[in-house]
Amino acid sequence: MKHRIVLAILLGVFLSITVNAQKSYSPYRVENGTVYYQGEPMVSADISTFRILGAGYAKDRNNVYMNGKILPYVDPSSFRVIIPKNDQEGIYNYDFRGHRDGGYFKSTFDVFYDGQKIEGASASSFQVLKNGYAKDSFNVFYRGKKIDGCSASSFAIIDGGYVKDSFNVYYYGTKVPDASASSFVYDGKGYAHDAFSTFFHGKKISN
Numbered sequence: 141m142k143h144r145i146v147l148a149i150l151l152g153v154f155l156s157i158t159v160n161a162q163k164s165y166s167p168y169r170v171e172n173g174t175v176y177y178q179g180e181p182m183v184s185a186d187i188s189t190f191r192i193l194g195a196g197y198a199k200d201r202n203n204v205y206m207n208g209k210i211l212p213y214v215d216p217s218s219f220r221v222i223i224p225k226n227d228q229e230g231i232y233n234y235d236f237r238g239h240r241d242g243g244y245f246k247s248t249f250d251v252f253y254d255g256q257k258i259e260g261a262s263a264s265s266f267q268v269l270k271n272g273y274a275k276d277s278f279n280v281f282y283r284g285k286k287i288d289g290c291s292a293s294s295f296a297i298i299d300g301g302y303v304k305d306s307f308n309v310y311y312y313g314t315k316v317p318d319a320s321a322s323s324f325v326y327d328g329k330g331y332a333h334d335a336f337s338t339f340f341h342g343k344k345i346s347n
Contacts, residue, residue, distance in 0.1 A: 166192050166194075167196070167207075167208070168192045168198050168208075170187060170190060173187060174187065175187055175190050177205075177207070177208030178208065180208065182205070182208060184202075184203065184210065185198075185200055185203075185205070186200040186201055186202055187200075188200075189201040189202075193220075193221045193245075194221055195221070195243060195245075196254075196255075197221065197245060199216040199219055200216065201216060201217075202216065203216055204216045204219045206254075206255035207255070211252075211255060214247055214250070214252075215247050215248065218247040218248035218249075219245065219246070219247045220245070220246065220247075221245055243272075243283070243284070244266075244268045244274055244284070246263045246266060247263065248263060249263050250263055251263050251266050251276075252284075253281075253283060253284025254284065256284060258281065258284050258286075260278075260279065260286065261276055261279070261281065261286075262276040262277055262278060263276075265277040265278075269297060270297060271297070271301055271312070272312070272313070273297065273303060273313075275292045275295055276292065277292060278292055279292055280292050280295050280303075280305075282310075282312065282313025283313065285313065287310060287313055287315075289308070289315075290305050290308070290310065291305035291306060291307070294306040298324065298325075298326045298332070299326040300326045300328070300329075300330060300332070301342075302316075302324070302326050302332055302342075304321040304324055305321065306321060307321055308321055309321050309324045309334075311339075311341065311342025312342070314342060316339060316342050316344075317344070318336075318337060318344055319334055319337070319339065319344075320334040320335055320336060323335035323336075
């Protein structure tokens, strides 16, 4: 029994160290008065104000950086990370296709997804949801792309990548043809149904 307790303690310590190491990993490194990205010196970085933001982003008093490169025309004083509601300490989830959940960032007036400005997004009302979805007061977005015709006011997450508004159902940002939003239910493992049909990964498979 004592041996089992000791093994359990050691295993817990090992898992804790592993998780903490994953959380603390960053391609940025500050060493000997120089900032590095994946081992390459960032000569433009101001070391005294340099901050690592996560998911490939960093900033100093002069610039915002994405994967070690300067993002032009972005104000570092107002640029910040938006952590998804289901995210913890910057550890991102992935959907079944390997797409990262999150990657949204914003300044005072603009919203970005993986370094690309989202045209038409309202920074003041922008919310990151889950599975790559986000919305502002006017539009709904999937992985930084606006979902045409999707109503932000009635938008709701179902589960398994499925979402809906008052009129339509979407699967990872793509409209599901012939799906009834009012009766649509997610069943698990990619399956869903409404009052008339069954769906698998967003495709109708039976009536």
